[in-house]
Amino acid sequence: MELTSRETWTLIHGLILGSLFLLAFAGGLAGLYSFRAELVTPEGIRERLFRLRVGVTGMAVLAWATVITGTWVVYPWYRESLAGKTLEACKGLQAPNDKCSPKDFLLSNASGQTSNWHEFGMEWKEHIAWIAPMLATPAAFLVLYYGRNLVADRRLRMIVLVLFVGAFATAAIAGLFGALITKAAPVR
Amino acid sequence: MSIETTSSAGVRQPVPTEGPRPFGPAAAVMLAAGAGVFVLGLLTTLAEASTGIKDGLQWNDRVGPLSGKTVIAACVFFCAWAVLAVAMRRSDPPWKPVVYATGALVALGLLMTFPTFFEAFAPE
Numbered sequence: 001m002e003l004t005s006r007e008t009w010t011l012i013h014g015l016i017l018g019s020l021f022l023l024a025f026a027g028g029l030a031g032l033y034s035f036r037a038e039l040v041t042p043e044g045i046r047e048r049l050f051r052l053r054v055g056v057t058g059m060a061v062l063a064w065a066t067v068i069t070g071t072w073v074v075y076p077w078y079r080e081s082l083a084g085k086t087l088e089a090c091k092g093l094q095a096p097n098d099k100c101s102p103k104d105f106l107l108s109n110a111s112g113q114t115s116n117w118h119e120f121g122m123e124w125k126e127h128i129a130w131i132a133p134m135l136a137t138p139a140a141f142l143v144l145y146y147g148r149n150l151v152a153d154r155r156l157r158m159i160v161l162v163l164f165v166g167a168f169a170t171a172a173i174a175g176l177f178g179a180l181i182t183k184a185a186p187v188r
Numbered sequence: 189m190s191i192e193t194t195s196s197a198g199v200r201q202p203v204p205t206e207g208p209r210p211f212g213p214a215a216a217v218m219l220a221a222g223a224g225v226f227v228l229g230l231l232t233t234l235a236e237a238s239t240g241i242k243d244g245l246q247w248n249d250r251v252g253p254l255s256g257k258t259v260i261a262a263c264v265f266f267c268a269w270a271v272l273a274v275a276m277r278r279s280d281p282p283w284k285p286v287v288y289a290t291g292a293l294v295a296l297g298l299l300m301t302f303p304t305f306f307e308a309f310a311p312e
Contacts, residue, residue, distance in 0.1 A: 076250035127301035138217040
């Protein structure tokens with residue numbers, strides 16, 4: 001059982017950073033939704049606020065780390081042009097190799113109709129993913145800035161929740177396409 | 189300023205809040221996020237429409253045009269946040285226009301990153 005350097009980075013990007021982000025979202029959503037005066041005791045506010053601050057800040061940091069490693073470390077391996085313009089080197093293959101990158105492999109349709117995975121899936125994923133940290137950061141800032149005031153102000157809580165859910169939704173679309181594209185054409 | 193909650197023993201108890209906070213700093217980060225997302229979408233569509241712009245955004249050959257698009261969008265977000273945070277640090281703008289403007293910018297940015305949309309601008 002061995003992982004190449006590329007597989008390790010893909011794992012760090014998608015499975016570790018990406019999954020932690022999605023996990024932090026679940027905890028943060030539950031914490032935010034129930035952060036109301038009628039649902040929490042004074043002790044509960046103190047304890048929950050600390051967890052909320054750590055959770056949303058962690059979520060924003062994880063979102064930045066995920067898109068930076070995705071774009072600058074993993075994506076170049078995905079998109080390198082190895083098979084030339086005709087994609088001849090991909091013919092007959094069942095998976096990408098050192099002569100046919102994942103992008104070449106998908107565009108060649110060597111193992112079925114796969115070009116849409118790149119032309120729609122990857123094209124959308126590589127852009128929409130960057131929206132997640134830009135929405136997670138304001139959500140984190142609002143929680144840090146307003147703190148206990150969020151308990152009393154439903155309007156502020158709703159703004160944070162919308163930003164929070166928006167960050168999750170964009171990350172989930174990117175993560176879903178990432179997983180499906182990796183299944184069709186893994187980076188090795 | 190305080191809020192009233194019920195303690196675990198069932199007694200109503202006031203809990204101090206952080207004190208009134210102006211909406212300016214919150215508006216600054218929200219509008220900056222909207223601007224960052226909008227610029228990301230705009231660059232994505234412009235790069236599809238013009239080969240010159242696409243080549244100009246290729247700041248790193250391994251990453252391709254995505255390098256320029258994402259660095260510019262992230263810079264717009266952080267720079268706009270810094271500038272607006274200074275400009276609005278003590279102001280208390282009405283929240284509705286800020287929320288609507290942020291929502292519109294994010295929605296437009298999202299639309300312009302959608303392949304079916306930006307591919308419509310590709311040259312024949």
